[in-house]
Amino acid sequence: MFSTKAEYGVRVMAHLARREVDGAHGASPIALGTIAEAEGLPLAYLEHLVARLRRAALVESRRGAHGGYSLARPAERITMAEVVEALEGEIAPIECITSNAEGTLVCVRDGQPGHDPCPTKLLWTRVQGSIVRTLTEMTLADLVEPAARARRRTSAAALRSAGTPQTNSETATA
Amino acid sequence: MFSTKAEYGVRVMAHLARREVDGAHGASPIALGTIAEAEGLPLAYLEHLVARLRRAALVESRRGAHGGYSLARPAERITMAEVVEALEGEIAPIECITSNAEGTLVCVRDGQPGHDPCPTKLLWTRVQGSIVRTLTEMTLADLVEPAARARRRTSAAALRSAGTPQTNSETATA
DNA sequence: CCGTTATCCTACCCCTCAGGTAGGATTACC
């Protein structure tokens, strides 16, 4: 479904975001080697993934000694849809479904004589929609927040959690 | 994301369901060759797919002359989740997420020392949940129904399309 | 009982891509 590109890449982003949330933000970027070691992932492979993230303007890099990567924007303003799309390419449940120019979902087999537009289109558009929706509803900050909250044991987050409709707490820690 | 296994397989199921809805149900199964020709898909390949569907007890077969396939259950009682799962195997957005014995989603990397259970788990479980939910909420009958309805009663659709050029009428309909 | 028409089963084949390695060029700090 999603490959390890998405998994590893998201973990890198989460690692960067966690640092930022913890307060030691701004000045010093984090070297990829550090992240690779901490997460137990191959450095050379992460380089490819983080290159995609950079081309998508989700992270910024500083070269040379004491260089590394940092988030291009605050974690609250980065949706997981952006991250996953940067890593995996266009996010469609099946080849025949594509989104053209903001929003509308199109089936490439539309407009064929005889049978109506593929009857299965209804299914794939729904699946596509639900994936994209949950991915855009979630920001990088949401991913990191619970862990950070557990560490800080703070009350500040209570504000947000009251405002954001936690429609989906399914799979809450079993 | 999903391969053509899912796409072709769903189209085969839809073909079988359509026949049943139209009234000519029961007695005579449909030969795969007929479906392959009608859908423009390679017969030999469909044989593999339909074999999976049969092993999952979603279709029944009759061998020999005038043989073929038919739905094992009425279309309203077949969820698209069953169909896709039979064709694609276990349906998880990423390898590390699996559902164990009815419901609970588990991450294989849980319980590792040092870092908390993968921070990304929250993301993948949500994606997983939303996919499975939309897939189980939809039955094969739902897929076929609009087409059948359009054929029987051709006028009703004109109302909606004239009113608002909504981005995507199909995902919106419930 | 024999030919026809279908499902079944096993094996193979090609090609892409995921997943990763290797090695070097470039940039920046000290």
Add this chain to the structure above:
DNA sequence: GGTAATCCTACCTGAGGGGTAGGATAACGG
């Protein structure tokens, strides 16, 4: 200028997607 990092291009390997081929088996119809 050494060193530590990002950058870039190329290459490798195995698995799986997307089929094809060929035959065994089973049920009709005459």
